[in-house]
Amino acid sequence: MKKSIHVIAYAYAILILLFLYGPLLVMVLMGFNRSPLYELPFNFDLIWFQRMFTNERLLTSTRNSIGLAISVSILATFLGTLAAWALVRYSFRGRNVLQTLLVPPITIPWLILAVSMLLMFYWLKIPRSNMTLFIGHVGVALPYVILVMITRFQGMDRTLEEAARSLGASPLVTFFRITFPMILPGLVAAMMFTFAVSFDNFTISHFLAPQGVSTLPVEIYSAIRKGFTPEINAISGIIFIFSAVLILISSREIKFF
């Protein structure tokens, strides 16, 4: 009796994983199939990867995406860490309201955020540029950083800083020798996570990127509209594996997800 329940639970888990990873697996495999029309039988070939590396538009947009994601992760992590520090360590008027207001932006659809940002920039008469794109990405990444770092700071014993002070360390020395090493894993996790958030983001980029600049997700979208080629499978496969590794590493630090 007990054993049969065990088997059912196991089968159920496998089904869910298949449902989640099946399409991805098909996509990655088709990147290695010679036929451009996804025909079987499967003939192993690296032609789509070779094509991908000669496709200038695809490569440029990939470089754009990587550059954008790196700068977004650095700035968002820096700003978000300072905000989290203030929210945990100082009590001031409206702190609870601020902290509560951090959660909704995560649940609001990116489409709505993107449109509202576009409208705001239009209203402020700021034309679409690399800067608007950058600001938009930092904006959607910030709440994640703050939430990650708040849990990190809350988990850190405040008496450690007092102990350092009592031993003769100034506030600055205390930060660099005690606080910083202790939050470092959280910082790394936050940076990897925001990198992934920015790199994967289609909606914000679609609305806020200037004319002629495209990020990888935007490029993939327009390529599909023109006609799907397995080059997209090849690059999608690479991105999938890259993102999955980033999230897996950082999820060890992010416990509230």
Place this chain on the structure above:
Amino acid sequence: MSSVEIIQVSKQFGAVFAADHIDLMIDDGEFFALLGPSGCGKTTILRLIAGFIEPDTGRISIGLSDMSGIPPEKRSIGVVFQNYALFPHLTARENVAFGLSVRRVDRNEITSRVNDALDMVELEGLEDRYPKQMSGGQQQRVALARALVTQPKVLLLDEPLAALDKKLRTQMQVELRQLQQRLKITTIFVTHDQEEALTLADRIAVMDNGKICQIGHPEQVYERPDTLFVSNFLGQSNIFSGKLIALENQVGKMVTDHEISLSTSWTRNKRVGEIVRLVVRPEKVKIAHQPPTGSNQIAVKIIHRVYLGTSTTYLMLPPHGETIIAFVQNEQSMPAFEVGQNVFTYWEAENCFLLED
């Protein structure tokens, strides 16, 4: 000189006084205990001395220099926290070396002083372990070595033994006292454990509600407490309230509310006719079928008996009035009295006292 002076210091958190006009003088080299229940303000005093918080009013000096506005890192203090607060990303050796390295002490000197400090607390062989790889007692020793290696003027201890089990705690009490006497360092020790305060301290300040109730040597506060709070906090008390009816040759005679005559040789400045409270500690109370004449004596019935190995606790009820408790040493292997027996409980006039208020 590393005396600590606290003059009229107050600290309020919201509407609550955590320290209410505190005056304290702690001598150079003294082992001073701040004793009280949780929330009485004892930790606040320690944090004020350390400089983690600033007093609202009043002044604190360490070694005769005013500490107002001086941050903790410039106060020459060593602190051992209740949870030890060891730096988790540093080894035992690096933890101990921290205070010296931020002071930019020469590298060779750091090595030798850290080794000395680790030897002092008997931690040889564990230098390269991280805090989480050590037991509670070992972490405690690292915390102590870390606080002492910078040769502070004052050592502040915030319930450092509370997290240890009873046997280890007793052992650490002895070691702590010996170490303190050897180094002759002014030490302020916060605890809620009255036994620990009595064992370790030269003097004890008993605190309640942000105020100091009584300051004195362990024998003074235990044997001659001023108030009911101090008496009850430091141990158990049998309390008799009544009226002082006579004073002769330093011996006061009182009659309790239940018409029992008792006398005491510790009458403070009470006058005949005043309402007073007499306290006798349970270990001073004896039991006999025929008590010696001249002692305080009450006819009682034994209602409960608890055997504790070295002693036996008896609960006894007089015809009128409240239960009397006695701790009797087990000098023979069998307890002498049975539950239900009618006996006399007695004690000498010099072994009981009147409360101040």
